[in-house]
Amino acid sequence: MINVASCELGTEVIYTTDEFFANANRMFAETEAVFKDEYDDNGHWMDGWETKRRRDNSNDYCIVKLGNLSKINSFLVDTAHFKGNYPLAISVKGVCAKDIDDSTFIKDIESIPWIDLLKQSDLKGDSKHNFDSICQKEITHLRIDIYPDGGIARFKAFGEICFDENLYEQENINVASMRNGARAVYTNNEFFGPLRNILKDNEAVNMGDGWETRRRREPGFDWGIIELAKPAIIEKIVVDTKFFKGNYADSFSICSSYMKDSTDDSIITQSMFWEELISQQKLDMDKEHYFEKDILKHNKPITHIRINIFPDGGISRLKLFGKFVKED
The missing domain is CATH 2.60.120.260 (Galactose-binding domain-like)
Known part of the structure; x- marks a missing residue:
């Protein structure tokens, strides 16, 4: 299966509730996550997506636009090097929204007809987790929720790229x-x-x-x-x-x-x-x-x-x- 959520295929984050400690786009790198004993203005540098500590009853999430229309069979969620700051759980939803521009999509996030791909599942620190997708419908966007906050080093979605019929022309x-x-x-x-x-x-x-x-x-x-x-x-x-x-x-x-x-x-x-x-x-x-x-x-x-x-x-x-x- 191809990692359809790879940054090398054009996958990018178009919205996130927070990325105070580390940019969410780092999750989609193909390389293994690394550890650096370095600090920036906000704290310790981490190779992945990391949000600040939440002080309310909500959770963080990001919206991801895939590079291609895809079907997803499974996920790999890696919390490498996140030991005292990993999320307790994760869930993933998807939607097919081929003709909606980014600004409109973000504005209408709450009304988007999301489909469950991975129901809320437990995570461990500094570990790789493999999950099956419960739906293999065509998807253009993902919503990745972490509970309640914390960091993920790498996120991969394995499946297949859907063929674009326009290529015949x-x-x-x-x-x-x-x-x-x-x-x-x-x-x-x-x-x-x-x-x-x-x-x-x-x-x-x-x-x-x-x-x-x-x-x-x-x-x-x-x-x-x-x-x-x-x-x-x-x-x-x-x-x-x-x-x-x-x-x-x-x-x-x-x-x-x-x-x-x-x-x-x-x-x-x-x-x-x-x-x-x-x-x-x-x-x-x-x-x-x-x-x-x-x-x-x-x-x-x-x-x-x-x-x-x-x-x-x-x-x-x-x-x-x-x-x-x-x-x-």
């Missing part, structure tokens, strides 16, 4: 973008950096923001499988090795397939027999590489790709430009 779009519903299915190795990183839209910020495998000490090569949101025809490929200098992949190739009904486990073995989309191509360090339509092996609709890197190493981004096509 567009051409030359990156169909391998995480924001367009692509997801990393499986990789044989991601020791230094996860495969999903290469599906981000933004430029890599450092070497740790890409996919990097360990040094291979045996024959073979490393690879990763990616599923597109819908079938697509590929017209251009971009492979970026930005920041990878002494550890970039020497070369790459991509094979592809159109699979209507399959499971993640079954396609791992099947991928050995997929048709080649682009043959093995040399890569250089710290460079963006472009491969145009004339070098691609076919222009058939595909739903999955397997990117192979030889023999190991890292790449920062993979982009597949083309268009989505409707299924038969």
Whole structure:
């Protein structure tokens, strides 16, 4: 599942009752929370959202706008480093409000038809908590309530991005973008950096923001499988090795397939027999590489790709430009 509440997908807080000690947007960082023995004007610096101590009978909450229309299956709530200042409980509600602007939404918060995704549940300090969502309807906004106050280091909502039907009308779009519903299915190795990183839209910020495998000490090569949101025809490929200098992949190739009904486990073995989309191509360090339509092996609709890197190493981004096509 994709963390649909990631700041990397455009998730942001549009309202909060309080964030005196720590900004609520910090909750949605993909990195693990850190502890710093530092103080600012309001108190100890904390890596997460932290409100001041309440002196009434109410509780704090924040309103979160997701980067994409999404369905949520589960939550991870992490109170790392919050030991004497964590909330006693949390609840999560959601709503689908695609056509309401932020200012109107905030003004009408109390009249919003919220749906329960997580009923009030207990929390512990300095711990990770996993909760199932009790509803998988399409959601654009979340309301996160903490009881009565305190701090949360990280908040993640795992699920799937709902496909935007308007994308069928567009051409030359990156169909391998995480924001367009692509997801990393499986990789044989991601020791230094996860495969999903290469599906981000933004430029890599450092070497740790890409996919990097360990040094291979045996024959073979490393690879990763990616599923597109819908079938697509590929017209251009971009492979970026930005920041990878002494550890970039020497070369790459991509094979592809159109699979209507399959499971993640079954396609791992099947991928050995997929048709080649682009043959093995040399890569250089710290460079963006472009491969145009004339070098691609076919222009058939595909739903999955397997990117192979030889023999190991890292790449920062993979982009597949083309268009989505409707299924038969």
